[in-house]
Amino acid sequence: MGELQSLVGICDCFGWVPTIRGSLSLDLINDANEILGDVDKYSVEVKNYKNLRSEHYIAATSLLTVNDSKAGEDILRSFRYIFVGTINEPERCNRYLEKYHLTTDKSLANYLSKQGMLLGHLIILVENPKKLTSDEVELIKLFQEITRKSEEYHSHFDVDAAPMKQLAEDRHSIIEVWEKIESLAEKIEKSEENVYPVYCFDTVLTRDGILLLKDVTEDKHKQTYAAPGSPDDYTCNVPVHRLFKVAMNYIKYLFHSNYHHNQEHDTFLPASNLHPAKAGSQLDLTRIFRHQLEAFLAPVVKLKRHGFKDYTIDANGILLYTKAFVNVFKHNKLIADVEIRKAEDFLDIQEKEVNYMMQSKKSLVTAVLSQRNVVFILTGILAFIVAVLKILTTFVHVEKIDLGNLADGDVYKLEQYLIFLMLLAFLGFCIYMIPSSLILKNRFRPKKIKKRWFFRNSNLEKGKLALAYSLYIKYNGMKLNVSISVWQCLANMLYAVILLILGLIYYCMLFDADWLNI
Amino acid sequence: MLVAKKLIEGIINYSIISKKENKHDVSKQRHGIVYNKKDRKLEADQSTILPF
Known part of the structure; x- marks a missing residue:
C-alpha cells in the first residue's frame, strides 16, 4: 500500500475523476457554465503565490433541480x-490532518508536500425552491462579488499587464471574499433555521483524480438516509451510495469535461463504499478496483452487443480512460501488482477486439469524411448533371438556343432550362448528402448541451427559475421581501408579452398590415 | 410553431416514459437523489432520462 493508505482508511467513499494524462486541470473551474447546475452557477479558482509555493483557493456553488x-x-x-477547497494552503492542510489524527504519517506529509492535494468541503x-434564506442570498452575492473580482484580476493580468504589486493586492482581496464564503458556508451548514436536511462531506482530491469523501453530516440529518439503528454502518444504507x-x-464536473460520451449517459462511474474494504485487518481495495473497472467497461460491452449501432459513447475513448484508471492504481500502489498486470492484459485484448469490430464502420466513416469538401461535392454534382443531360438528349430532342441572338420565345426556354439545371443540381446534392449523412450518423459526436433561456427542458420549474431567481437575488437587496413565486409570475408575464410581440410581428409580416407603416 | 414544437417534444417524452424497457434499463435512468418531505427520507431518483 502506498502513501495514501492512512487517508483512504479514514474516508467513506472512493471515486475517480477521469484524467487521461494523470493530472487534473484547474482551468474548467473558472467557467461556471461547465459545472453541474441549472441556476446560480458560480465557480472561481484563484492562485496565490507565497515564497516558492502557490496556493489555490476554489469555490463553487449551483442550484440543481433533478429532472422528473x-x-x-x-x-x-x-x-x-x-x-x-484549497490546495497547498498550510493552515487548512494542518487543520485537516489534525482533525483526522494524521499528523504523524510522514509519507502522507511527503505526498502533500510534493504532489499537492485538494482538501475541501x-x-x-x-x-426549498420557493424561498431562499437570507444567508443563501448573502452567499450568492458573495459569489457574484468574487466572480467579478476574479474577472477584474484576469483583465489586469492578461490585458493591462498590471504591476506585480497591484496583482498581489487583487489576489489578496479575492482571498478575503473567499474566506467570507467559507465562513458563511459553515454558518449555513450548522444553522438551526434549516428546515430541510443538509448533507456535508470532507473531500480529498489528488492530482491524478483519486476522490475520497468523508461523510460529516450531522446525526439528525443522517437519519434521512440511514437504516434504523445503523447511522454509522454504511454497508446497510442504500440511499447513501446514491448520495x-x-x-x-458534482466535484467531478468542476475538473472534468466529457469528451467520449454525452452527459445524460454519464452513469458508469460508481462511488465505491470503502467500508467493506476496511472490514478486514488490512485495507484491501481489490474489490473496489474491480467494481470501478467493470463500471467503465459495462457500456463498451453493451455497445458491442448492439453491434456498435448506438453511438452515445466512444468505445476507444472509454478504453483510454480505463487504462488511465489502471495506471492511477498502479502508480499509487493501491493494489497488488498481479491484479494490475491482469487488468492491463485484458484491456489490451478488449481494445483489439473493439478496433477489429469497428474497423469497417470506421473505414467507411473516414472515407466519407475525406470526401466531404466543397471541391469534391461540386465536382460530383457537375458530373451528375452532365450524365443526366447526356442520357436525356439521347432520348429527347432538346432545342438549342443561340445566346448571342435571343428571340422572344428563346428567353422563356432559357428560363425553363435554367430551372431544370438548378433542380438537377439540387437533386444531385441530395443524392450525395443523404447517404453520407446516414453513414456519418454512425460516428460518435458529443452532444452539446442546449442552453435555452426561454424554454428550458421538460421540467418547467427550471425555466421559470432561471429568470425569477436572477431577479429575486438582484432585488432582494432592496428589502422588497418579495418571494420567488411573485418573481416567477412576473417572469411568466414577461415571456407571454415577448411571445405576443413576436406573434404580432409575424402576423403583420404575413398579412402586410398597413397600420404599421409610418 | 413553438407550441407545436413543445407538443411534439411532449409526445416523444411520453412515449419514452411509457415504454417498459426504459423503466428497467439502468443505463437510461438517472442516478440522482430526491427528498421525500412527507416521510423525511432521502430517496433514489431513478427516473428515465428524457430526450427533451
Missing part, C-alpha cells in the same frame, strides 16, 4: 451545492 417523472408535492427535487442543501455518487459527480 417522479412527481408530486411531497418530493423535493432541488438541491443547492456549495463547495470550498462540500455541502448539499435540500432546497455519495451525487456528491462525487
Whole structure:
C-alpha cells in the first residue's frame, strides 16, 4: 500500500475523476457554465503565490433541480451545492490532518508536500425552491462579488499587464471574499433555521483524480438516509451510495469535461463504499478496483452487443480512460501488482477486439469524411448533371438556343432550362448528402448541451427559475421581501408579452398590415 | 410553431416514459437523489432520462 493508505482508511467513499494524462486541470473551474447546475452557477479558482509555493483557493456553488417523472408535492427535487477547497494552503492542510489524527504519517506529509492535494468541503442543501434564506442570498452575492473580482484580476493580468504589486493586492482581496464564503458556508451548514436536511462531506482530491469523501453530516440529518439503528454502518444504507455518487459527480464536473460520451449517459462511474474494504485487518481495495473497472467497461460491452449501432459513447475513448484508471492504481500502489498486470492484459485484448469490430464502420466513416469538401461535392454534382443531360438528349430532342441572338420565345426556354439545371443540381446534392449523412450518423459526436433561456427542458420549474431567481437575488437587496413565486409570475408575464410581440410581428409580416407603416 | 414544437417534444417524452424497457434499463435512468418531505427520507431518483 502506498502513501495514501492512512487517508483512504479514514474516508467513506472512493471515486475517480477521469484524467487521461494523470493530472487534473484547474482551468474548467473558472467557467461556471461547465459545472453541474441549472441556476446560480458560480465557480472561481484563484492562485496565490507565497515564497516558492502557490496556493489555490476554489469555490463553487449551483442550484440543481433533478429532472422528473417522479412527481408530486411531497418530493423535493432541488438541491443547492456549495463547495470550498484549497490546495497547498498550510493552515487548512494542518487543520485537516489534525482533525483526522494524521499528523504523524510522514509519507502522507511527503505526498502533500510534493504532489499537492485538494482538501475541501462540500455541502448539499435540500432546497426549498420557493424561498431562499437570507444567508443563501448573502452567499450568492458573495459569489457574484468574487466572480467579478476574479474577472477584474484576469483583465489586469492578461490585458493591462498590471504591476506585480497591484496583482498581489487583487489576489489578496479575492482571498478575503473567499474566506467570507467559507465562513458563511459553515454558518449555513450548522444553522438551526434549516428546515430541510443538509448533507456535508470532507473531500480529498489528488492530482491524478483519486476522490475520497468523508461523510460529516450531522446525526439528525443522517437519519434521512440511514437504516434504523445503523447511522454509522454504511454497508446497510442504500440511499447513501446514491448520495455519495451525487456528491462525487458534482466535484467531478468542476475538473472534468466529457469528451467520449454525452452527459445524460454519464452513469458508469460508481462511488465505491470503502467500508467493506476496511472490514478486514488490512485495507484491501481489490474489490473496489474491480467494481470501478467493470463500471467503465459495462457500456463498451453493451455497445458491442448492439453491434456498435448506438453511438452515445466512444468505445476507444472509454478504453483510454480505463487504462488511465489502471495506471492511477498502479502508480499509487493501491493494489497488488498481479491484479494490475491482469487488468492491463485484458484491456489490451478488449481494445483489439473493439478496433477489429469497428474497423469497417470506421473505414467507411473516414472515407466519407475525406470526401466531404466543397471541391469534391461540386465536382460530383457537375458530373451528375452532365450524365443526366447526356442520357436525356439521347432520348429527347432538346432545342438549342443561340445566346448571342435571343428571340422572344428563346428567353422563356432559357428560363425553363435554367430551372431544370438548378433542380438537377439540387437533386444531385441530395443524392450525395443523404447517404453520407446516414453513414456519418454512425460516428460518435458529443452532444452539446442546449442552453435555452426561454424554454428550458421538460421540467418547467427550471425555466421559470432561471429568470425569477436572477431577479429575486438582484432585488432582494432592496428589502422588497418579495418571494420567488411573485418573481416567477412576473417572469411568466414577461415571456407571454415577448411571445405576443413576436406573434404580432409575424402576423403583420404575413398579412402586410398597413397600420404599421409610418 | 413553438407550441407545436413543445407538443411534439411532449409526445416523444411520453412515449419514452411509457415504454417498459426504459423503466428497467439502468443505463437510461438517472442516478440522482430526491427528498421525500412527507416521510423525511432521502430517496433514489431513478427516473428515465428524457430526450427533451
